[in-house]
Amino acid sequence: MHYSTKIILIFTLLSRANLSISMNITIINNCHETIWPGITATNTTLPGGGFVLKPGETAIYTTPPVWGGRIWGRTGCSFDKNNNGTCQTGSCGTSLICTTPGTPPASIAEFTLSDTAFYDVSLVDGFNLPITVTPIQGKGECSIAGCDTDLMVSCPPELTFRSDGKAVACRSACNVFDSDEYCCKGMYGNPVTCVPTNYSKIFKTACPVAYSYAYDDPTSIITCSTTDFVVSFCSPRNQTQQCSYHDNKLVCNGSTRSKSTAYIWSLFMLFVPIIIQTQIIY
């Protein structure tokens, strides 16, 4: 098993004005099904995460001030009381709490956070759920990244990933055919020779603001200064209403919605994961 990764070029990492500020990523499940988000840090000495999120539920993930990592959703999971089990898509081994990246196919939200935030959604390892990444109250070029359409509708049969006979995800061409051309390796291992293919173009058409292959160009350069993000599963990108946890308050945009439950999940601040259940209205 291998994990293809997108190459991020970071030209400048400005010195962070206040290194004591941690960042909060609010994770929302707007899907009709239960999902099990997984989190891993790029620096593998930092702990990862994983938890269940029912439809309409929200979790807050507090990162250290400088953090890089990925967040994805697992589907069709079944875990026992020891948090051991498997998922139809996105499994990180057999554990609820992830220490390794998810098994493709999975759509992935990627972050490199310090003074300036770099973020994107990658379909380089395939697609399992729509994900959008929305910065809250950021300064700079802070557009919404991600894929909000159901790519399954346009997934060709040879890429369709099935579980119990049901189409549950769309694999990347690299993952299926493992060729140099589709995987941007060998003589295709640079941005000049690795160009869009008929398969990556299907991904790009369905999800223009997500990475469709390893050397895909971001649709816009995102250089945003912010401390809060919303990672939303199955939400439209044009949705104006978003909520995020900021300075011990919930900051929301847009119209009133039904009540839902938030888990304040603060792994890094207290080292041991704790879950506090609160009621929020948004």
Ligand SMILES: *[C@@H]1O[C@H](CO)[C@@H](O)[C@H](O)[C@H]1NC(C)=O
């Ligand atoms: C990874 O995190 C550990 C613990 O915070 C830190 O000591 C180490 O320098 C980090 N490594 C890198 C490459 O950032």
Ligand SMILES: *[C@@H]1O[C@H](CO)[C@@H](O)[C@H](O)[C@H]1NC(C)=O
């Ligand atoms: C954990 O779950 C996997 C998959 O369901 C199973 O193969 C394995 O035996 C389980 N391990 C333990 C310790 O229960």
Ligand SMILES: *[C@@H]1O[C@H](CO)[C@@H](O)[C@H](O)[C@H]1NC(C)=O
């Ligand atoms: C993509 O191109 C390959 C060969 O160039 C061809 O075999 C395949 O059928 C094409 N697939 C689609 C979905 O166009």
Ligand SMILES: *[C@@H]1O[C@H](CO)[C@@H](O)[C@H](O)[C@H]1NC(C)=O
């Ligand atoms: C968002 O886009 C969807 C379809 O793309 C459309 O039906 C909906 O009206 C849009 N919502 C807003 C608030 O623009």
Ligand SMILES: *[C@@H]1O[C@H](CO)[C@@H](O)[C@H](O)[C@H]1NC(C)=O
């Ligand atoms: C929240 O509302 C403000 C003011 O209306 C707007 O500038 C900002 O872009 C909105 N943020 C989101 C995430 O929709």
Ligand SMILES: *[C@@H]1O[C@H](CO)[C@@H](O)[C@H](O)[C@H]1NC(C)=O
């Ligand atoms: C992040 O959330 C924590 C509570 O989990 C809160 O204490 C802190 O102020 C928040 N940080 C920011 C920058 O909003």
